[in-house]
Amino acid sequence: MSADERLLELLEQDPEAGLAALMERYGGAVRAAAARRLSNEEDVRECVNDVFAQFYFQRARFDAAKGSLKNWLCTLAARRAIDRARAGARRAADPLPETLPAAEGPDPDERLDVQNALARLPKEEAALLRMRAAGLTVRQIARALDEPYETVKKRQQRSLAKLRKLLLTGLVLALAALLAACGYLLLRYFGVLPGYGVNTRADAPFHTLAAPAEGENRMAALRIEDALWWQGGLVLDVRLEKGPDAADRVVTLPDGGEYTVLWQTSLVGDLTLRWGEQEEMYGTVVTDAARSTKDCLAMELVFTGLPAPEQGKGPVEAVLCCGGLEIPFTLAAAGEASPEEYAYALGELGGVLAIPSRSGQGAAVELYPLNGEAFSVEPWMVLSSFMDPAPGAVTLTGADGTVHEGTPAGFNPYGTSLYSRWEFGSLPAGEYTLSLPYLLVSAPLPETFVLPLPEGDGLVLEAPGGSLTAHVSRQPGRLAAAEPEPGAEAFYITFDAAPRREDLALAGVWLEAGTDGLPEPTANGPWSSCVTLPDESGAWAGLGLQVSPDVLKQGCRLAPGMQGRITWKWAWPVELTVHLP
Structure with a gap:
């Protein structure tokens, strides 16, 4: 079952959870499609809300054979945005009538009774949600109320939970009507420190x-x-x-x-x-x-x-x-800024936040990972700087349609940086569409992910995101073979992946070598070494291990250790509208 099919099934089984997942996955793309055609931020927010509301009530018309769900939603957004822009132009050109027609009542089939639900909330909570609906950030509200940021943030979360319960149909569209295209989905992130990273814990500031x-x-x-x-x-x-x-x-x-x-x-x-x-x-x-x-x-x-x-x-x-x-x-x-001040996209497994900048090298965009519940987004985002012969590009597209490809600036994939910087050369100031073809997501391997050698051939191991079948050989095959140490036993390990999602593909596995008798080989005693290996094309392909006969006798195995992780290539393309200074 594809990701789109899972979303549609979830919409039928649990409309609130399904619509939340749909907005998380495609909210950024829909917003970008609307923002390319509308200059007013309020118009953009209303357009995004209209698109998800229209899709929910007309989802039976969606035909997967005619295109992807993302394209369908973006087409709806483009049409809505064009209609809204034309209506705005007509309003600006036409003289005001002497009397205004009465506003039409809400369609009970396509609108939720948000105002009625707000009226049943305590006055302070309803006022806070209306301020958010007007486009104010949590920090701006905190300053206006002269209250601590954390207090306002927690109060808003409680108020949103109450509002959900009060809505007549329980659909997340009510939240969309209030908070579409704003930072609601990012509220679990505490703050951004440009040049350092995104902090996810309020109790541990940078x-x-x-x-x-x-x-x-x-x-x-x-x-x-x-x-x-x-x-x-x-x-x-x-x-x-x-x-x-x-x-x-x-x-x-x-x-x-x-x-x-x-x-x-x-x-x-x-x-x-x-x-x-x-x-x-x-x-x-x-x-x-x-x-x-x-x-x-x-x-x-x-x-x-x-x-x-x-x-x-x-x-x-x-x-x-x-x-x-x-x-x-x-x-x-350090003083941390609200993530809501920047362009971001957030999906089921994580996302990315973008901060454009300019230096002596020209235009640049800093990309900050937004981690999900189970997976972390790798700071380098894509494999173009790390073991991939056909990585796909990070690009900026100008208003005239010209595409500019970025290059990673001084990024060390073995270092500790929490973000990456991509440079695009000399570009004029203005609005651009930032595109990433996919994201790299990783998670720690469980302690049970242990591969004994040499008898582990064919062993199926469970990992976050799917299962892996190990293949152990004494011949390198398509792996890059290193010069063996004198007397060393060499093993080459590859994996067949069975991801639980169709949009995941294996990008890497990192393990440590050890023995059953020792926590880890000692420098002056029996030794072993495990390294990641590419194939002849340069892509990550497996692991190579050289081990002394003494270690092999003690029961050699590969295990997660301190650094064991699995990394997947997540086919979740990102499109964000950024403004270069």
Whole structure:
């Protein structure tokens, strides 16, 4: 059954849930179709509402053989928008009549008694919903009422729930009449911090670096350029520059060969963090090769499991230590903006928020993932920068129909960035349609996703989004084979996917190698290594494992570990109207 068929079936079984799902999936596309033809935001909102109302009451006319549900809805939106634009032009040209005709009463078959339901709500709740219906954001309402943002947001959610119960037919169209094309579906997101990401927790606001911090000695100069604390994790953007006493050194190996130890090796291994009452801790180092040189290492330091900064207690003080250097730095709570201030699309599995900008490189759009309940949207959004020979493009289409393809700017798929930036070169200011062909969504693998080797061939494993059948071989087949280590046993693992949705296709599986007897192989003892492998076209295709005979005897297996995830290519094209400054 296709996604559209599931939506239509849900509309019949549960009209409220079905209509909510329909609006989540296609609301962005319908709004974009209306906005291309209407300049007034209120007209756009009413047009979107009219389209979903018309479709619900006339859904029996939809014929899947003549086109997709998305195209049908967008065609309705275009026609409604054209009619509304023409009517607006006529109203502007015609003189006002001396007397106005009485307004027609609502059609009981096509309109819900929203006003009657509002009248039965407490006065304060009804007033809040009317302010939202007028287009005010939650932050604007909070300022107008002189009340905290969180208080207003929670009150609105409670009021919406009450309104649903009071409506005569219980359809979500009542909410559409009030809140079409505004940020209702995004209310579960707390705030956006441009240049950092979207925060999903009100009780854990972003903390960022108050000011750059640096120190130096004869071995190195270390500078903390940026920092972000978010939900227990701290990421430091650091530059390590070679000092006058630092030098590469050559080590002679037992077999007579030589190995060069780079100047930064020991320094990177000595990076630790002091955070509050905690002892010095080691983090993960992610090198940014694009910004590094032979005398300067650009990297991200990632520390996890940190206690949250106490709210209302002021800035957070911490210390980064490296090779005798101690560099204190300060984190402060960052001011987050409402997601409703930006263009976004949100569907069943997640979505994307877009912030256009301009720099010396020209026009750009920052893309921020909006995570769903079960899946996270990958920050790079599409595979064009990460293992796909035919990825599809991120594009901007101008009013004249010219299509401009974007390029990812300095994005490191192995890094920790919560968003990606796409550049489009020199473009004039104005309105454009941003298009993404699909989104990448991922989820952690369950602990039960364990593949024993070598006997796991043909094993069916359950994962978020579907099941995978593993194929284990000692021959690389179409996988890219690495040079084997002396005495190593090599395995090559591919998967056949059976997704539970027709709009999902397998894009990657990440696992860790270990044994039944040890939590993980040790550096000085038995060893194994597991890497993701492309095929001859460059696309992700499977996993390669090299393992010592000792590990194999102990019961080698692949398991989720700390980083195990499955990634799907979600065929949910996105279209958003953005305005380039």
